[in-house]
Amino acid sequence: xxxLLESGGGLILPGGSLRLSCAGSGFTFSRYAMSxxxxxxxxxxEWVSGITDNGDSTYYRDSVKGRFTISRDNSxxxxxxxxxxxxxxxxxxxxxxxxxxxxxAGPVFDSWGQGTLVSVSS
Amino acid sequence: xxxxxxxxxxxxxxxxxxxxxSCRASQSVASNLAWYQQRPGQAPRLLxxxxxxxxxxxxxxxxxxxxxxxxxxxxxxLQSEDFAxxxxxxxxxxxxxxxxxxxxxxxx
Numbered sequence: 001x002x003x004l005l006e007s008g009g010g011l012i013l014p015g016g017s018l019r020l021s022c023a024g025s026g027f028t029f030s031r032y033a034m035s036x037x038x039x040x041x042x043x044x045x046e047w048v049s050g051i052t053d054n055g056d057s058t059y060y061r062d063s064v065k066g067r068f069t070i071s072r073d074n075s076x077x078x079x080x081x082x083x084x085x086x087x088x089x090x091x092x093x094x095x096x097x098x099x100x101x102x103x104x105a106g107p108v109f110d111s112w113g114q115g116t117l118v119s120v121s122s
Numbered sequence: 123x124x125x126x127x128x129x130x131x132x133x134x135x136x137x138x139x140x141x142x143x144s145c146r147a148s149q150s151v152a153s154n155l156a157w158y159q160q161r162p163g164q165a166p167r168l169l170x171x172x173x174x175x176x177x178x179x180x181x182x183x184x185x186x187x188x189x190x191x192x193x194x195x196x197x198x199x200l201q202s203e204d205f206a207x208x209x210x211x212x213x214x215x216x217x218x219x220x221x222x223x224x225x226x227x228x229x230x
Binding site for chain 1: 152154156158160165166167168171172175177178209211213214216217218219220221222223224
């Protein structure tokens with residue numbers, strides 16, 4: 001069974017930094033692209049960042065470019081999101097999501113963690 | 123960025139009835155469209171990809187159709203566990219990969 005377990009969220013002051021982690025198990029982690037998707041309280045889903053299976057390519061939405069860094073350690077089956085210069089607009093539940101690899105065009109997320117909550121507030 | 127627009131925002135349906143949800147893309151996404159279900163307090167779950175292909179273990183009462191810019195998710199006979207929020211997502215033009223704002227299916 002695929003499991004994704006996020007950690008690292010919390011309450012942080014504006015301008016602060018956090019590093020999220022996502023530990024994967026039940027599948028060959030190194031074979032799949034991964035993404036972070038967030039959901040602000042009471043709102044919809046928003047893709048944040050993605051990384052290819054070997055980590056060679058990374059992708060970001062414009063609003064986090066230059067502030068967030070996605071990375072992975074395939075030897076530890078773990079995905080990371082380094083978040084710097086946080087603002088209130090980054091407050092959300094952050095999900096780690098696995099690409100199913102069923103589509104050549106782009107990611108279809110077939111497994112999700114339960115999320116880790118990031119709250120940015122003074 | 124491709125904007126995905128879902129309608130209606132809320133759909134009130136009685137158990138056993140049919141529900142039809144719509145998703146429109148601001149430009150062509152071919153058939154690169156997925157649907158997800160999110161129950162309260164839970165993570166999203168993949169239902170449909172390729173506009174019409176059911177994901178593993180998804181019941182046959184869920185079906186998807188459409189292409190280019192207009193897509194539909196149909197739930198043929200609503201069960202109690204189907205009352206949830208449904209999101210469409212395009213994966214044709216990226217980044218960013220974009221979701222619709224969601225349709226909440228509630229009990230009538």
